[in-house]
Every structure is written in structure tokens, then in C-alpha cells.
Amino acid sequence: MHTENSPGTETAVRPLLPETRTVTLRVNGTSHQLQLAPWTSVLDALREHLHLTGTKKGCDHGQCGACTVLLDGKRINSCLTLAVMQENKEITTVEGLAQNGELHPVQQAFIDHDAFQCGYCTPGQICSVIGMVNEGKAKTLDDIKDLMSGNICRCGAYVNIVKVAQEALEKNTGL
Amino acid sequence: MRPFTFTQAQNVDTAVREVSSDGAKFIAGGTNLLDLMKIDVMQPSHLVDITQIALDTIEETEAGGLRLGALVKNADTAYHELVETRYPLLSHAILAGATAQLRNMATDGGNLLQRTRCYYFYDTHTPCNKREPGSGCSAIKGYNRDLAILGTSEHCIATHPSDMCVALAALEATVHVTGKSGERAIPFADFHRLPGDTPHLDSNLQPDEIITSIELPAQGFARNYTYLKLRDRASYAFALVSVAAALELEGNTVKEARIALGGVAHKPWRVPEAEALLQGQTASRENFQKVAEAYLQGAQGFGHNNFKIELAKRAIVRALEKATKMEATA
Ligand SMILES: Cc1cc2nc3c(=O)[nH]c(=O)nc-3n(C[C@H](O)[C@H](O)[C@H](O)COP(=O)(O)OP(=O)(O)OC[C@H]3O[C@@H](n4cnc5c(N)ncnc54)[C@H](O)[C@@H]3O)c2cc1C
Numbered sequence: 001m002h003t004e005n006s007p008g009t010e011t012a013v014r015p016l017l018p019e020t021r022t023v024t025l026r027v028n029g030t031s032h033q034l035q036l037a038p039w040t041s042v043l044d045a046l047r048e049h050l051h052l053t054g055t056k057k058g059c060d061h062g063q064c065g066a067c068t069v070l071l072d073g074k075r076i077n078s079c080l081t082l083a084v085m086q087e088n089k090e091i092t093t094v095e096g097l098a099q100n101g102e103l104h105p106v107q108q109a110f111i112d113h114d115a116f117q118c119g120y121c122t123p124g125q126i127c128s129v130i131g132m133v134n135e136g137k138a139k140t141l142d143d144i145k146d147l148m149s150g151n152i153c154r155c156g157a158y159v160n161i162v163k164v165a166q167e168a169l170e171k172n173t174g175l
Numbered sequence: 176m177r178p179f180t181f182t183q184a185q186n187v188d189t190a191v192r193e194v195s196s197d198g199a200k201f202i203a204g205g206t207n208l209l210d211l212m213k214i215d216v217m218q219p220s221h222l223v224d225i226t227q228i229a230l231d232t233i234e235e236t237e238a239g240g241l242r243l244g245a246l247v248k249n250a251d252t253a254y255h256e257l258v259e260t261r262y263p264l265l266s267h268a269i270l271a272g273a274t275a276q277l278r279n280m281a282t283d284g285g286n287l288l289q290r291t292r293c294y295y296f297y298d299t300h301t302p303c304n305k306r307e308p309g310s311g312c313s314a315i316k317g318y319n320r321d322l323a324i325l326g327t328s329e330h331c332i333a334t335h336p337s338d339m340c341v342a343l344a345a346l347e348a349t350v351h352v353t354g355k356s357g358e359r360a361i362p363f364a365d366f367h368r369l370p371g372d373t374p375h376l377d378s379n380l381q382p383d384e385i386i387t388s389i390e391l392p393a394q395g396f397a398r399n400y401t402y403l404k405l406r407d408r409a410s411y412a413f414a415l416v417s418v419a420a421a422l423e424l425e426g427n428t429v430k431e432a433r434i435a436l437g438g439v440a441h442k443p444w445r446v447p448e449a450e451a452l453l454q455g456q457t458a459s460r461e462n463f464q465k466v467a468e469a470y471l472q473g474a475q476g477f478g479h480n481n482f483k484i485e486l487a488k489r490a491i492v493r494a495l496e497k498a499t500k501m502e503a504t505a
């Protein structure tokens with residue numbers, strides 16, 4: 001939160017100006033060279049530098065799941081990881097799911113099951129359902145509820161989100 | 176977040192050298208460190224990324240156990256075939272913690288070093304001896320529902336929040352570390368500290384030391400075990416009280432019992448003398464209750480958390496009962 005230099009009591013030397021470096025991120029199949037300060041999260045890199053605003057910032061603390069993206073096919077919270085640490089990884093965001101103008105089956109299922117209200121949590125929920133299918137550990141309804149608990153929906157669309165997740169498991173609609 | 180400089184270490188020696196500078200810290204999964212840096216509770220001026228170091232495998236040891244590399248992800252550990260079959264207690268404990276997203280990022284080494292969830296530790300506007308030594312403890316007379324009932328001091332009543340560590344304490348793991356002065360092996364019971372008058376120190380790891388691996392001994396208690404986590408909701412919450420229970424039974428007689436408690440102290444809580452009460456005894460509710468009483472001897476509540484004393488006793492009995500019955504159905 002603070003960008004000013006360290007208080008006088010500290011002996012450690014902090015950089016005064018943002019020290020940027022070239023970071024290559026692979027997002028939705030394309031490589032991007034960005035000039036980033038080391039403290040830039042993957043979430044901020046996506047939203048502020050690549051202008052991919054589909055991935056949402058809810059809490060910025062790993063608590064809500066709105067920032068969920070897929071890293072080499074697995075779910076992570078993009079707010080709690082640094083962009084400089086994710087070079088050479090394949091990042092997939094909600095923008096990278098539709099193919100040739102057709103929605104990914106999990107995106108379509110969110111519409112079919114009316115699984116959102118305000119939609120703020122939805123991109124994270126969609127990536128999370130796909131990640132859950134990819135990870136291959138969910139078998140039962142209880143598994144779904146447990147393995148989707150990292151995605152909060154303040155509108156309370158959970159009942160229909162669970163239906164989407166069940167359908168995605170049955171049809172095996174991963175990445 | 177305050178600005179910091181950043182380097183990536185390719186091997187253990189470089190990592191140890193680079194972290195020796197003032198204000199430097201390792202970063203692994205980042206799920207605890209970045210969280211705390213964003214709210215200014217931790218303020219490293221330099222981060223050493225250790226995720227490129229080849230400490231990301233799980234290997235069998237000559238002693239018949241397993242060596243978990245410090246950089247193996249929590250999810251990969253919990254779902255590893257040998258962990259699932261030989262150390263299911265550890266699998267269950269890891270999966271009881273955090274969320275799928277977090278477990279995909281968090282590492283085994285980082286899990287051990289995650290910091291307390293005491294609300295005042297997180298709130299930089301309030302005194303806290305752990306965050307700012309000598310400033311006082313806001314929790315002792317404040318809202319302390321989540322905090323410790325065992326091993327506390329007048330300076331700090333924080334708990335260690337990890338689920339994984341409760342299982343590692345019961346399994347008597349060993350933590351392997353490397354520092355400037357070489358390698359050493361720390362028995363799990365000696366890894367974390369009690370607050371005493373140095374609550375700013377969570378563990379006995381030295382600032383220049385890196386965790387390289389966590390070693391599990393051969394005995395995995397895969398037949399009779401339970402990880403019982405009691406919390407405010409069924410998933411995705413820290414433990415109010417948790418119990419890792421592991422039994423070795425011969426018929427209905429207890430040959431060996433291991434019990435570790437989470438959510439009640441500054442470190443996973445073991446009382447070997449109380450465990451020994453079960454040795455050679457029948458696995459019965461009555462005997463389990465005796466052990467539970469012995470485990471909570473000397474427990475002290477601070478008002479909002481008084482209920483934890485009774486809760487912990489009942490949790491111990493229930494966990495031991497669940498662990499006992501398991502074999503009958505196996
Ligand atoms: C919303 C939320 C809910 C959570 N719920 C739970 C829960 O219910 N149960 C639970 O147990 N945990 C829970 N966690 C905590 C989570 O398990 C930890 O954040 C995680 O295990 C830390 O691992 P990491 O690799 O991300 O560590 P980092 O954040 O990278 O590092 C943590 C600390 O360890 C040090 N470090 C890391 N690796 C090493 C090493 N190899 N050698 C020396 N030092 C090292 C770092 O310098 C840092 O000080 C939760 C976290 C969040 C954000």
C-alpha cells in the first residue's frame with residue numbers, strides 16, 4: 001500500500017523508484033513482453049498492463065477467488081503471486097476460453113443454468129470449475145462443494161453454480 | 176506494497192548467500208508473505224525467489240520413509256500416491272486447509288513458516304509483540320476467540336494456524352535445513368517455538384537458513400488415523416481446534432498412540448506423557464477421556480476462547496474413536 005521510501009528507523013535500503021524489468025508472460029497462448037516492477041501481481045499485470053479486465057480483483061488477499069486463473073491448467077489466485085515468478089508458464093484467463101467465437105461449454109453452462117446475478121465472481125468461478133475438472137479430484141457433490149469453496153459469490157448463486165460444476169464433471173469439460 | 180528488490184536463486188548455496196543481506200526474505204508460493212506485505216505487516220526490502228531450485232520432488236528414503244522437497248506444492252503432496260497410501264493422515268490434514276487455488280500455489284516449506292492469524296497481528300494500528308516486539312499484546316484482554324489456551328505467555332497468546340503441521344507433529348517428521356554454517360536436521364517438536372518472552376520468533380529456523388526438505392519416518396499409521404478439524408464452517412476456515420490422531424492397535428489394545436492438537440497453541444501441541452497413558456490399554460471411550468483430560472491439563476482461557484478447553488477434550492475423544500473404528504471397516 002505504501003510507495004514512499006522506508007522510515008528512518010530502518011537500516012535496509014529500499015529502491016526509491018519503481019525498478020522495472022522485462023517480464024515475458026504467456027497469456028491465452030500469446031507471449032507478451034512487459035516492463036514490470038517486481039511487486040506487480042499476475043492479477044495487476046493482466047488488468048493494468050495487458051488490459052485483460054475479465055479477471056476480477058475482489059479482496060486482493062486470496063480470500064474470494066474472483067482473481068482465479070489457470071496456470072498450466074491448474075487454478076491459482078492471481079492476486080497472491082508475482083508476475084516475475086510466472087515466466088514460461090501458460091496462463092489462461094476467462095478471455096482465453098472461447099474458441100472460434102464459440103463459448104467454452106462451462107461459460108455456456110453458466111448461462112443455461114442462470115448461475116450468476118451481478119457477475120463479478122463469474123470469471124473466477126468459470127476458471128475454477130474448469131480447473132477442478134482438469135485437476136481430476138472431484139467425484140461427489142460434497143467434493144464439488146469443498147473444492148469450489150475458494151470462490152465466494154456474494155449474490156449467493158451457489159445452487160446453480162454447483163449445477164454447472166456437476167454438469168462440467170459429467171461431461172468432462174476441462175481445458 | 177513497499178518497493179523491494181528481487182532476485183532468483185538457482186541453487187541452495189546462492190539462496191542462502193542472498194538471503195543473508197539485511198531485510199531479505201525467501202519467497203516460495205507467496206500466499207502468506209505477499210498477503211502480509213500488502214498490509215505492511217511484513218516489510219522485506221529484498222526477496223529471493225527460491226522456486227527455481229530443484230527441491231520439488233518426493234522421494235523414498237533408505238529408512239523406509241519419504242522425503243518431501245520443500246518446494247513441492249501442498250496439493251501435489253496431498254495427492255501424491257505414496258502420501259495418500261502410507262500417510263493418509265497428512266493428506267487429509269493438508270486438504271482440510273485453505274482452498275484448491277491456494278494449495279496449488281503453497282509449498283510444503285512455506286506452510287511450516289506461515290504466520291499466525293491473530294487479528295491484532297494483522298492490524299498494524301494495534302500493539303502486538305509478535306509484529307513489533309515490546310509494543311504489548313492486544314489479544315490477551317481483547318477479542319481472543321481464536322487464540323491459544325496452552326503454552327501461552329504474558330507476552331503472546333497466538334496460535335500456529337497450519338493444518339499440515341499438526342499431522343507432521345503426530346508423524347514425528349524431521350525438518351532438514353541448510354544455512355551459512357551447513358546443514359542440520361530439526362525434529363518437528365523442536366521446529367516451532369512457544370512464545371515465551373520472544374513472541375516475534377515463530378520457529379528455531381535461523382534467518383539465513385532455508386528448509387530443503389521434510390522427512391517422514393517409515394511408520395505412517397495408515398490403518399488407524401483421523402484428522403478432525405472443527406471450525407465455523409465446513410470448508411475454507413482456520414481451525415478452532417483440530418486433532419491429528421494416529422493409533423497402532425493390536426486387536427483392541429493400543430500399542431502406540433499419537434495425538435497432536437492444532438488451533439490451541441503457538442505450535443502443534445503434543446503431550447507424550449498423556450499419550451503414554453493409552454499404551455497397552457483398551458481402545459475405549461473411558462480411556463480416551465482420561466487422555467483428553469491429561470492433554471488439557473494446565474489449559475487457560477482468556478475469556479472469549481474458554482470454550483476451546485472443553486471443545487478440545489471432546490475433539491480428542493471423537494478423533495480417537497474415529498481412528499479406532501476405522502480398522503473394523505477397512
Ligand atoms: C485465505 C487463506 C486461507 C488459508 N487457510 C488455511 C488453512 O485453513 N489451513 C492452513 O494450514 N493454511 C491456510 N492458509 C495458509 C497457507 O497454507 C499458507 O499461506 C501457505 O502454506 C504458505 O506457503 P507458501 O509457499 O505460499 O509460503 P510463502 O508465502 O512463500 O512464505 C511464507 C514464509 O515462509 C518462508 N519460506 C518459504 N519457503 C521457505 C523455505 N523453503 N525455507 C525457508 N523459508 C521459507 C518465507 O520467507 C515466508 O516468510 C490460508 C491462506 C490464505 C491466504
Ligand code: SF4
Nearest residue numbers: 293303304312331332
Ligand atoms: S497474541 Fe501474539 S500475535 Fe496476537 S496481539 Fe498478542 S502478541 Fe500479537
Ligand code: FES
Nearest residue numbers: 058059060065079
Ligand atoms: S482477489 Fe484474489 S482471491 Fe480475492
Ligand code: FES
Nearest residue numbers: 117119153154155
Ligand atoms: S454473481 Fe454476484 S458475486 Fe457471484
